[in-house]
Amino acid sequence: xxxxxxxxxxxxxxxxxxxxxxxxxxxxxxxxxxxxxxxxxxxxxxxxxxxxxxxxxxxxxxxxxxxxxxxxxxxxxxxxxxxxxxxxxxxxxxxxxxxxxxxxxxxxxxxxxxxxxxxxxxxxxxxxxxxxxxxxxxxxxxxxxxxxxxxxxxxxxxxxxxxxxxxxxxxxxxxxxxxxxxxxxxxxxxxxxxxxxxxxxxxxxxxxxxxxxxxx
Amino acid sequence: xxxxxxxxxxxxxxxxxxxxxxxxxxxxxxxxxxxxxxxxxxxxxxxxxxxxxxxxxxxxxxxxxxxxxxxxxxxxxxxxxxx
Numbered sequence: 660x661x662x663x664x665x666x667x668x669x670x671x672x673x674x675x676x677x678x679x680x681x682x683x684x685x686x687x688x689x690x691x692x693x694x695x696x697x698x699x700x701x702x703x704x705x706x707x708x709x710x711x712x713x714x715x716x717x718x719x720x721x722x723x724x725x726x727x728x729x730x731x732x733x734x735x736x737x738x739x740x741x742x743x744x745x746x747x748x749x750x751x752x753x754x755x756x757x758x759x760x761x762x763x764x765x766x767x768x769x770x771x772x773x774x775x776x777x778x779x780x781x782x783x784x785x786x787x788x789x790x791x792x793x794x795x796x797x798x799x800x801x802x803x804x805x806x807x808x809x810x811x812x813x814x815x816x817x818x819x820x821x822x823x824x825x826x827x828x829x830x831x832x833x834x835x836x837x838x839x840x841x842x843x844x845x846x847x848x849x850x851x852x853x854x855x856x857x858x859x860x861x862x863x864x865x866x867x868x869x870x871x872x873x874x875x
Numbered sequence: 876x877x878x879x880x881x882x883x884x885x886x887x888x889x890x891x892x893x894x895x896x897x898x899x900x901x902x903x904x905x906x907x908x909x910x911x912x913x914x915x916x917x918x919x920x921x922x923x924x925x926x927x928x929x930x931x932x933x934x935x936x937x938x939x940x941x942x943x944x945x946x947x948x949x950x951x952x953x954x955x956x957x958x
Contacts, residue, residue: 848919875890
């Protein structure tokens with residue numbers, strides 16, 4: 660035989676509510692109380708279980724959640740959704756779903772020259788490198804070379820998403836006076852760099868490049 | 876306390892209309908099986924790339940997704956766009 664005890668309120672010996680039910684609202688404890696879920700216990704929220712679930716390192720106040728010690732870990736394919744914010748005409752995406760930092764290997768006309776660095780935010784990639792060695796070949800006025808090895812593929816929609824890199828070299832024989840080089844991102848993602856400075860960039864003159872482009 | 880460093884293929888992604896293959900190579904430093912640091916290095920491969928020096932896992936993915944049709948479409952795209 661199963662015994663059923665029907666009550667609205669459970670109180671401690673001092674008359675303080677431990678559990679109270681009123682009009683489909685269940686209240687556990689009272690203001691100032693601490694409710695513990697012991698280590699090893701399972702606490703389910705919407706059917707999702709976690710062992711030893713607690714709120715250490717996490718606080719909330721006034722609608723804000725603060726992580727006091729730890730990271731916000733987002734599952735692959737998810738991110739931070741800004742769709743509640745006002746949108747500019749033509750906006751297509753409001754989910755920030757990626758951030759990454761790392762290195763890449765820029766190559767000039769097929770030869771790797773140095774280590775470059777990148778930062779990717781959403782689908783925007785910022786890639787750069789600097790090199791002051793003889794690995795960067797001579798580039799006479801009017802000539803060009805191709806840089807490949809970008810860390811992410813370019814959004815494959817032809818010229819629409821091609822970007823213009825900022826690229827220059829410094830003339831070591833003229834106290835490192837800088838000259839701009841012209842560049843563009845080709846439809847296959849490679850970077851075409853031309854020298855129209857009127858000067859010759861000799862081997863060993865430092866070259867710096869930075870490009871911001873759209874990835875898939 | 877043994878400190879080791881190894882490289883791993885951290886991620887292989889197939890992206891875009893022309894099935895570009897993006898490869899993330901992770902350099903991992905471990906101390907007694909506890910990860911101390913992880914650095915990322917990236918490169919991307921288009922369907923016309925030379926993959927002979929790529930990791931076997933990368934080659935397998937490229938060969939699986941770069942069908943003759945994909946390669947032909949990519950070549951047509953490049954020819955149509957010009958460089």
